[in-house]
Amino acid sequence: MPATTPTPQEQPQDTMTCHRAFTIGLPKCDNPAERRFPITPEAAGQLIDRGFRIKMQEGAADCIHYTDNQYLRAGVSVGTREESLACDIVIHLAPPEAADVRKMRRGAMLLTLLHPANQDLMAVKELLRRHIISIAVDLIEDERGCTPFADILAEIDGRAAVAMASSLLADSQRGKGILLGGVAGIVPCETLIIGSGIAACAAARSAVGLGSMVRMYDNDIYSLRRASMELGPWVITSSLHQRTLDNALRSADVVVVSRTREPFSIDREGVSAMKRGVLAFDLASDDGSAFPSMTPVDLAQASAIESSAKIDNRICFIHAGCAVARTAAMALSNTFLTLMSGIVTCEGVSNALKLLPGMQKATFTFFGKIVNPHIAARLGMRNVDISIYLTLS
Numbered sequence: 001m002p003a004t005t006p007t008p009q010e011q012p013q014d015t016m017t018c019h020r021a022f023t024i025g026l027p028k029c030d031n032p033a034e035r036r037f038p039i040t041p042e043a044a045g046q047l048i049d050r051g052f053r054i055k056m057q058e059g060a061a062d063c064i065h066y067t068d069n070q071y072l073r074a075g076v077s078v079g080t081r082e083e084s085l086a087c088d089i090v091i092h093l094a095p096p097e098a099a100d101v102r103k104m105r106r107g108a109m110l111l112t113l114l115h116p117a118n119q120d121l122m123a124v125k126e127l128l129r130r131h132i133i134s135i136a137v138d139l140i141e142d143e144r145g146c147t148p149f150a151d152i153l154a155e156i157d158g159r160a161a162v163a164m165a166s167s168l169l170a171d172s173q174r175g176k177g178i179l180l181g182g183v184a185g186i187v188p189c190e191t192l193i194i195g196s197g198i199a200a201c202a203a204a205r206s207a208v209g210l211g212s213m214v215r216m217y218d219n220d221i222y223s224l225r226r227a228s229m230e231l232g233p234w235v236i237t238s239s240l241h242q243r244t245l246d247n248a249l250r251s252a253d254v255v256v257v258s259r260t261r262e263p264f265s266i267d268r269e270g271v272s273a274m275k276r277g278v279l280a281f282d283l284a285s286d287d288g289s290a291f292p293s294m295t296p297v298d299l300a301q302a303s304a305i306e307s308s309a310k311i312d313n314r315i316c317f318i319h320a321g322c323a324v325a326r327t328a329a330m331a332l333s334n335t336f337l338t339l340m341s342g343i344v345t346c347e348g349v350s351n352a353l354k355l356l357p358g359m360q361k362a363t364f365t366f367f368g369k370i371v372n373p374h375i376a377a378r379l380g381m382r383n384v385d386i387s388i389y390l391t392l393s
Contacts, residue, residue: 021051022089022343023088024039024087024090024340025083025086025087026054026084026091027084027090028060028081029063031095032301033118034113034322035063036321036325037061037063037066037329038091039329039333041071043336044056044071044074045075047336047337047340048075048076050340054071055076055078056076056078057078057081057084058079063325064329085104088109089108090104090110092112093113094118095112095113095118095123096110098122101130104130107130107131109132110134111137111339112135112137114136114138114372114375117286119375119379121379124370124375124379127365128365128370131368132365134365134366135363135364136372137149137336140359141358141361149335153321154197154258156202156324156331157258158202158204158205158256158258159206160323160324161256162191164323166180168305174308180207180212188211188212189253190213190215191204191212191252191253192215192252192254193207193258194217194264195216195260195283196218196223196237199283200227204216214235214236215252216231217244218237218260219261220261223261240264246270249270249274250274252275252278253279254280257284258283264290265290265291267292268293271293279317280294280314282296282317286318288316290316291316293314296315296316296318298319298322300319353386360386366389369384370384371384
């Protein structure tokens with residue numbers, strides 16, 4: 001018998017669980033009221049590193065000045081609209097049209113913004129017929145009850161409104177040729193902000209930083225107190241008393257209306273008391289209903305500023321955040337990375353809805369049923385509690 005006999009030893013063996021990679025579709029948004037794009041090339045590369053496959057329509061990111069080659073270098077497959085719509089998860093910020101929904105895979109997931117007033121009846125019926133799981137990302141809540149998508153878009157709206165106002169005031173052709181903040185010896189412009197939420201605080205912070213005198217009005221005293229503590233003594237806060245509001249409207253150079261607990265609008269009489277050349281921004285609606293007597297100018301359109309100089313009536317600007325679409329894309333990308341990681345961790349869309357209550361609240365169509373009361377009321381249909389289906393599935 002030999003002196004040394006080989007002894008078998010255990011060897012480590014790599015093991016893995018095989019999961020089918022989710023595909024994410026990024027079709028081009030043809031809606032003129034939505035210029036924002038959800039994913040940047042950098043974020044796309046990170047999603048691909050995490051196991052996703054991404055298919056983007058050719059030229060889809062032109063609105064944020066990213067080329068197809070930049071996405072190709074990140075590993076994205078660039079192709080036709082049909083290919084991007086046939087993915088497991090389709091991200092389309094504007095409400096889709098019925099023709100696009102018919103091209104989606106049965107049982108797929110659609111990530112979009114809610115926009116109840118802009119939902120098309122035929123498109124929703126197609127979502128139901130094809131059993132699409134539709135999720136309004138602006139309603140998704142995290143474990144703290146915050147809405148990360150809606151909050152970041154609101155912050156961008158507020159900052160973009162003041163940035164646009166400062167630029168337009170300084171424009172000697174379309175504006176007054178004045179600085180928002182003024183200089184030594186010259187009284188600064190006044191900025192009037194209605195509301196005290198995230199968009200309002202973002203607008204106030206930007207206006208104060210530029211040297212403007214800022215007044216903030218709201219009927220929610222607790223929200224107003226939080227805003228006052230956050231912004232400091234440089235912002236004058238007040239309840240929405242009509243007399244004080246009228247005085248503020250007469251002297252304001254910039255008026256920003258953001259979301260409030262109760263819908264707020266400035267009537268024709270209030271508008272007539274405002275300065276000539278005042279800049280009005282509606283951050284609370286998609287149609288300028290905060291200033292019903294003014295002509296809305298959509299900043300989602302690239303020619304909006306040029307065309308506004310040709311309008312004789314008083315105007316208000318809407319979709320301020322769409323004017324800085326690339327900033328919005330970068331902010332949305334960060335939030336989508338977190339959301340997609342949660343879906344992968346839960347091993348599927350249905351499991352994610354069961355395990356993440358914040359996604360349940362954001363779902364508005366689920367396997368052929370409407371589960372959102374606002375969409376159901378808008379379309380004259382019945383809604384069912386999604387928890388019933390999740391319990392039975």
